[in-house]
Amino acid sequence: MRASVDATPSYFLSTNFGLTGLGVTPLTTYIAEALSRGWYVTVPDFEGPTASFGAGPQAGHAVLDNIRAALSSDELKSNAGNVRYAMWGYSGGSIASTFAAELQASYAPELNFAGAALGGIVPDLTEVFSKPVGNVSSAIPAGLLGVTAQYPSAREFLISQLKTSGPYNATGFLQALNFTAVQSIQYFGFQNISEYFVNGLEGIYKAPELARVFGDNEYEGYHGIPQMPLFVHKAINDDSNGIATSDDLISHYCKVGTNILYHRNTIGGHSDEFINGIPRSFEFLSAVLEGSYAEKYNTTGCTWVDVTVNITASAVDES
Incomplete structure (x- = not known):
């Protein structure tokens, strides 16, 4: 995601282009994993036709409209009221998903998300x-x-x-x-x-x-209160934006009643946490989409945990 219209998710997916120069696996790998679990996957071009990278409300509205469109599809519309759906975004994707979570109550009150997994959050771009x-x-x-x-x-x-x-x-x-x-x-x-x-x-x-x-x-935390359970993960030593603003955002959400599981990873930086967070994100998404969230997590309110996780470690190792 960048200021080029040729750097949109749909372009990346159509060419199977990954961030190989950054050592990041192509998105299609994770989409394939989600599809193998029987999930439908939608990937919106949330920056819009002008490639508005960093425009939070634009991105949030696009994500919500994307879900509306999916629920209106011939495949789902007859049973839309019984469909569970969730969001997943990291870094730039977390900007879109976080703004969508904040804007949902005012912009798309008919939607009822099962949850959202947000990694490498950027509360203040x-x-x-x-x-x-x-x-x-x-x-x-x-x-x-x-x-x-x-x-x-x-x-x-x-x-x-x-x-x-x-x-x-x-x-x-x-x-x-x-x-x-x-x-x-x-x-x-x-x-x-x-x-x-x-x-x-x-x-x-x-x-x-x-x-x-x-x-x-540019600023998250001012556009509404997320209504769905959140799993948020971030590296304490994130080198793109510090942990302090993320802690502040989570504290704000906690004070207004959002249900949050917040992992602060002692391992790695921004790029590392993308990889390190994938297993935990899939675990959370599986729980909310399959209806076992309350049983597996048993968390309400704000649960704030420092963890030590790398891609070869258990997703539940804690320090």
Whole structure:
């Protein structure tokens, strides 16, 4: 998921393209596992036709509309009231799923999710954008271009702040509009993204011309209360965005009555936790979709656990 329309999930699925440059297994592997369990799987292009990477409400609405469409299909509509359904998202996918969870009560009150598995959550995307140097910095150009995709005046302002000459200039920055995630990392990784702007990234984050765009799109926890049980997992040493903002979001959800199982993994970083979280996510999804959640988890309210999990360890090892 990036600011290129050719980096959408449907494009990745049609080409069986995985994040091989990041050591990540193609999505089709996990979809095949879900299908083998007898589940239906839908994968929405939640960034929309303008590739609005980072636009939270857009993504959340798309996920909810996707479920509505699935339940209206000839295969399911005659029994839609008895269908169990859940969400699963990691990193950028967690942004879409978390916003969908928050927006469901107001935007799609007829939907009744069995649960949602959210990994590598990003409660404040501007925190990712504020790291101008490193592997994570490769997401900044796509994020800024994606979040302004539906705001012409904001996009115009953003481009006006780019340097027109030198090694870090507008031409290079705008390459993000054509890049996949791997290509973005290969091109922008470990560059100082602040160097692309006349007044640096600080001038972008503090610009009143972009304040509303960021406020409307980048912050989780302000759009509603998730009504379904949540399984949330994150690496304590996540290198894309710190654990503190995630802890704050979960604390907020807990205070307003959301049913949450929150795993804070002592092992690995952001990319590691994607792999490490897959078995636990499948366990949770199996429980909520097969109707055994109460029996297997027996958790209500907020359950907060520090765990030590890697791909070869038991999914229930705890420290």
